[in-house]
Amino acid sequence: MERRAFVRAGLAAGLTGFSTSATAITIDPVVARRSGPLRLNSNENALGLAPAARRAVIDGITEANRYPRSATGPLAEALAARHGVTPDHIVFGNGSTEIIRIAVSAVAGPRARIVLADPTFEDVFRYAEPFGYTLERVPLTSDYAHDIAAMRQRAYALDGPVLAYICNPNNPTGTLTDCTAIDDWIGSAPENVVFVIDEAYFEYVHSDRYWSSVHWVREKSNVIVVRTFSKIFALAGMRVGYGIAHPETTAKLRAYVTRNTPNHLAGVAALASLEDEAMIPRSLAANQRGRGILTDALDDLGIGRLPSQTNFLMHRVGGDLETYIERMREQDISVGRPFPPMLGYNRVSIGLPDEMERFVSVLRTFHERGWV
Amino acid sequence: MERRAFVRAGLAAGLTGFSTSATAITIDPVVARRSGPLRLNSNENALGLAPAARRAVIDGITEANRYPRSATGPLAEALAARHGVTPDHIVFGNGSTEIIRIAVSAVAGPRARIVLADPTFEDVFRYAEPFGYTLERVPLTSDYAHDIAAMRQRAYALDGPVLAYICNPNNPTGTLTDCTAIDDWIGSAPENVVFVIDEAYFEYVHSDRYWSSVHWVREKSNVIVVRTFSKIFALAGMRVGYGIAHPETTAKLRAYVTRNTPNHLAGVAALASLEDEAMIPRSLAANQRGRGILTDALDDLGIGRLPSQTNFLMHRVGGDLETYIERMREQDISVGRPFPPMLGYNRVSIGLPDEMERFVSVLRTFHERGWV
Numbered sequence: 135m136e137r138r139a140f141v142r143a144g145l146a147a148g149l150t151g152f153s154t155s156a157t158a159i160t161i162d163p164v165v166a167r168r169s170g171p172l173r174l175n176s177n178e179n180a181l182g183l184a185p186a187a188r189r190a191v192i193d194g195i196t197e198a199n200r201y202p203r204s205a206t207g208p209l210a211e212a213l214a215a216r217h218g219v220t221p222d223h224i225v226f227g228n229g230s231t232e233i234i235r236i237a238v239s240a241v242a243g244p245r246a247r248i249v250l251a252d253p254t255f256e257d258v259f260r261y262a263e264p265f266g267y268t269l270e271r272v273p274l275t276s277d278y279a280h281d282i283a284a285m286r287q288r289a290y291a292l293d294g295p296v297l298a299y300i301c302n303p304n305n306p307t308g309t310l311t312d313c314t315a316i317d318d319w320i321g322s323a324p325e326n327v328v329f330v331i332d333e334a335y336f337e338y339v340h341s342d343r344y345w346s347s348v349h350w351v352r353e354k355s356n357v358i359v360v361r362t363f364s365k366i367f368a369l370a371g372m373r374v375g376y377g378i379a380h381p382e383t384t385a386k387l388r389a390y391v392t393r394n395t396p397n398h399l400a401g402v403a404a405l406a407s408l409e410d411e412a413m414i415p416r417s418l419a420a421n422q423r424g425r426g427i428l429t430d431a432l433d434d435l436g437i438g439r440l441p442s443q444t445n446f447l448m449h450r451v452g453g454d455l456e457t458y459i460e461r462m463r464e465q466d467i468s469v470g471r472p473f474p475p476m477l478g479y480n481r482v483s484i485g486l487p488d489e490m491e492r493f494v495s496v497l498r499t500f501h502e503r504g505w506v
Numbered sequence: 507m508e509r510r511a512f513v514r515a516g517l518a519a520g521l522t523g524f525s526t527s528a529t530a531i532t533i534d535p536v537v538a539r540r541s542g543p544l545r546l547n548s549n550e551n552a553l554g555l556a557p558a559a560r561r562a563v564i565d566g567i568t569e570a571n572r573y574p575r576s577a578t579g580p581l582a583e584a585l586a587a588r589h590g591v592t593p594d595h596i597v598f599g600n601g602s603t604e605i606i607r608i609a610v611s612a613v614a615g616p617r618a619r620i621v622l623a624d625p626t627f628e629d630v631f632r633y634a635e636p637f638g639y640t641l642e643r644v645p646l647t648s649d650y651a652h653d654i655a656a657m658r659q660r661a662y663a664l665d666g667p668v669l670a671y672i673c674n675p676n677n678p679t680g681t682l683t684d685c686t687a688i689d690d691w692i693g694s695a696p697e698n699v700v701f702v703i704d705e706a707y708f709e710y711v712h713s714d715r716y717w718s719s720v721h722w723v724r725e726k727s728n729v730i731v732v733r734t735f736s737k738i739f740a741l742a743g744m745r746v747g748y749g750i751a752h753p754e755t756t757a758k759l760r761a762y763v764t765r766n767t768p769n770h771l772a773g774v775a776a777l778a779s780l781e782d783e784a785m786i787p788r789s790l791a792a793n794q795r796g797r798g799i800l801t802d803a804l805d806d807l808g809i810g811r812l813p814s815q816t817n818f819l820m821h822r823v824g825g826d827l828e829t830y831i832e833r834m835r836e837q838d839i840s841v842g843r844p845f846p847p848m849l850g851y852n853r854v855s856i857g858l859p860d861e862m863e864r865f866v867s868v869l870r871t872f873h874e875r876g877w878v
Contacts, residue, residue: 199740232764264761368571371770392604398743
């Protein structure tokens with residue numbers, strides 16, 4: 135009961151307590167802090183659900199015994215409007231991971247290959263496992279971008295279907311790949327190359343070298359743009375992602391999707407989150423402050439780091455990474471996991487400002503002991 | 507606000523308003539009735555979520571921004587205990603439909619066939635579509651059971667992998683197949699036959715010729731039992747189903763599952779529903795009363811019907827089925843859909859008792875006009 139009372143108090147606060155003016159964005163979280171370790175290991179949005187999304191979930195309970203239907207159409211309409219396409223360009227998944235799964239399923243076949251960065255988001259090669267794909271892992275460039283020239287070369291080396299997976303900004307490095315190079319490739323690629331452009335962290339990026347690949351989907355049937363509600367909209371636990379592609383492609387992909395997706399509460403929460411205009415600015419402001427605390431400390435301590443365009447960051451670890459992760463766990467902080475071949479780096483997610491203060495204070499003690 | 511206030515009132519009622527003694531089960535629904543048509547078309551449980559499940563969803567909102575983790579382990583433990591297996595025998599899906607999808611994906615290959623009843627639940631052949639399966643549709647017997655002898659014959663007619671799909675009780679007919687015949691087949695089948703035994707409506711059955719196929723999964727790796735939280739537990743909108751199979755088989759199936767399944771709120775709601783001992787008796791009591799109202803009226807009007815062991819029922823329709831469905835829609839009642847080849851029957855879901863009274867009164871007017 136105590137916990138529920140706290141949630142309700144949080145909900146009430148959420149409905150009244152925000153300033154959304156451009157000059158003063160309040161980023162205090164409106165949800166109760168969970169017990170257990172500080173979770174800086176899964177690139178979640180620690181702010182919690184948008185107030186409107188929490189309200190939508192509670193309202194949605196009365197219909198959660200019915201198969202999801204009522205939210206799906208309006209959500210597709212809202213997303214289509216947002217992306218300047220029609221709803222038949224949208225395919226839903228249980229998280230963006232399902233869009234990756236269905237793309238991998240749809241392209242699979244004899245002599246099929248996946249060309250991808252090394253390292254990049256693991257789901258694409260996890261889903262490839264049962265299909266006998268050949269994986270063409272292409273190391274990132276020295277500035278941690280996708281090596282588009284090398285990926286093109288590997289894609290064209292043989293015949294057969296190719297899935298080119300580009301995660302931009304890239305997970306786990308948080309770094310950008312120049313969109314001009316991606317556009318050049320998409321514009322000239324043969325039809326046997328299917329592009330899966332994963333833009334899970336799209337909203338976090340500030341760069342004039344970065345834009346969405348959505349502009350291709352009206353003319354090209356071999357481009358699938360992947361988006362998620364798990365990051366900027368903080369709905370990781372509810373599972374809503376979507377693909378944007380040519381209607382011919384979405385029709386083909388839908389044959390592989392689990393039916394009745396997304397679930398009802400996820401659908402209503404996603405729609406409410408889209409309509410809550412304060413959500414993106416709040417998430418960006420919180421992330422910017424938390425990231426600032428982290429980068430200031432890393433720079434102060436002289437610990438090398440990659441530039442981050444996301445809600446996570448990679449920093450250097452002296453010595454064994456597993457030992458570092460274990461030592462953080464002893465301090466009740468969950469960070470990273472090994473991302474080979476980058477075993478000299480830890481990936482840390484950006485939590486709330488006070489959470490980053492705590493992380494940084496632990497990091498300083500590690501530094502004093504020569505552990506980092 | 508009006509709607510939310512109503513939900514909260516319902517929640518409060520749900521926490522105090524039930525008698526669970528065997529002699530007096532109160533079945534009044536605790537959730538608000540939705541607006542829009544009376545939905546008797548998707549075999550949903552009109553009672554709505556268990557009070558404990560609604561509470562769990564509200565409590566779970568604070569963690570819905572995190573990837574689902576905390577509920578999945580305890581839910582697997584609880585289900586394993588219920589079925590007398592270890593948690594590695596359980597594989598989760600976004601609804602039982604995902605278990606069907608992954609089984610279809612895992613068995614697919616050159617010369618693969620699916621042997622199934624005609625009619626039966628459509629998802630199995632929908633998922634088969636992109637894989638080039640040969641479908642062997644075997645008509646039901648004259649008493650609407652699976653024709654196991656004929657299915658065996660079709661399964662053994664050729665080499666290659668075979669998925670034998672048995673939905674028991676069968677959807678859309680609501681009828682049983684004798685489990686002795688199923689056990690005989692499973693006990694003697696070669697390894698190339700993978701059995702998918704769909705027990706979505708298991709809890710509704712009262713028959714001494716019926717039992718689960720779960721007892722096979724410890725010794726046989728080619729048996730996958732499919733269960734859902736969508737029916738007796740009323741969680742259709744939240745998407746939780748699971749497969750029970752040999753650990754070798756669940757390991758193989760997991761390679762095809764969408765990651766982070768089930769979603770967090772579905773996980774906590776499912777766990778709370780399992781622990782709410784009043785839920786199954788309430789659902790059964792409501793269904794029994796609603797079904798009684800329906801069968802009394804059909805018998806009174808002399809309208810033929812199939813015996814139902816589920817929360818739905820098939821009854822005869824004179825004339826064109828689509829016309830009948832459309833006329834019901836004009837009365838603001840959604841029923842059935844065509845289930846070829848049984849186009850002389852309508853499938854109607856069992857709603858709450860007062861909903862069935864309404865359906866029956868409309869049915870009587872149709873009968874007076876000679877429409878049914």
